[in-house]
Amino acid sequence: MKNIDGFHNPPVVLDDEHINIILNDLIEYHGYDFRGYSRSSLTRRIYRLMSLDKYASFAEFRFRLRYDEGFLNRFVEEITVNVTEMFRDPEFYRVLRSDILPLMATKPLIRIWHAGCSTGEEVYSMAILLREANLLHKSLLYATDINPVVLDVAREGIYPLTQMKTWSENYILAGGKQDFSRYYTANYDRAKLDSTLSERFVLSTHNLVSDRSFNEFQLILCRNVLIYFDKPLQEQVLALFDESLESLGFLALGTKETLKFSAVANKFQPVERDQKIWRKIA
Incomplete structure (x- = not known):
């Protein structure tokens, strides 16, 4: 009926x-x-x-x-909604630590865009990498998402304490040498990440569908977002990233995402095929 x-x-x-x-x-x-x-x-x-x-x-x-x-x-x-965690795919962060950040270290100001940052775990992960490379003080981490609710979570930096064990293990696998607990304060069942990490954050709503480029970056990360878009929108977003990257800047996508067969593919060369990192060459 x-x-x-x-x-x-x-x-x-x-x-x-x-x-x-x-x-x-x-x-x-x-x-x-x-x-x-x-x-x-x-x-x-x-x-x-x-x-x-x-x-x-x-x-x-x-x-x-x-x-x-x-x-x-x-x-x-x-x-x-996107599934995320700190130092997700630890080998990816190991490559950032060993291969990418040293190439960006000579810049007087490092601008990084986390597009579709969700609740911010990957942005905090990047801040830790930059701090341990002594680069955080001269970096700006732009973290954007279409959803203002998840940006509030990123702004507060408060997460379930139960996550810390997994995140600590990820951190070590990503090449971390410190005690991960130095980066957060436990309070009952919650953990507050060190607020000095987020001092270099610029958090803002941004719609990859309709909003345009707003700066020029040395590194753009948009991991596991494009898989939710159809092909025309993927092309549109990749063109936006191309427009937003400076020459010799880096683009990092998710494990199931690629520049191959895209309209901008000839402007990039792979740096780390397994970790889906490309460098802009044109």
């Missing part, structure tokens, strides 16, 4: 037309443009949110998304 919206009840069934309605509402009412996101990933996450809240109809879900600011924030967080 179908309800008045044409869906089987239960569960609510969505087709491309319904997804397009949601995407258009997000642009018209809130200025969020998710049209270039992978349709399968987008649909799966919308289904998950509707299932969690047990919506009986598409109309109910649409109304809530239009007019409930709190629910909008939750929706954006669900759609843009």
Whole structure:
């Protein structure tokens, strides 16, 4: 049996037309443009949110998304969620430590952009690398995300204490020589990262879909974000990174992401194929 919206009840069934309605509402009412996101990933996450809240109809879900600011924030967080942790993929950070940072050390000011920084763990990881290389004092770490809620987490630098064991192990595997506990203060079940690490952060909302370049960087990191975008949007974002990198700057992507077959591929050469790091040569 179908309800008045044409869906089987239960569960609510969505087709491309319904997804397009949601995407258009997000642009018209809130200025969020998710049209270039992978349709399968987008649909799966919308289904998950509707299932969690047990919506009986598409109309109910649409109304809530239009007019409930709190629910909008939750929706954006669900759609843009990324799994992250400090020193994730330790070998990647080992390569940054040994091969990339020494090449940037001669710069009078080092500008690094973490695009799609999520809750900030990778930015703090970079700050630790820079401190241990005695470069943090002359670095600026721009950390951006479409979701202001995750930026608040990054700004506070407070994370579950249960994460510290894994992060400490990652840090050691990434070539860390210090006691990782020196970088945080434990308080009950939470850990507060050293606030001096974030003194060189510039945190801001930035939409990779619609916003343009805002500086020139020596290193851009956008790891495990492009996999959620369709091919045209991937090309658009890679062009943005090309525009935002200075000559001989570095671009780091996620393990399942590549510049190969992209329109900017001929402007870069791989530095570390296994770790998906490229250097701009043109």
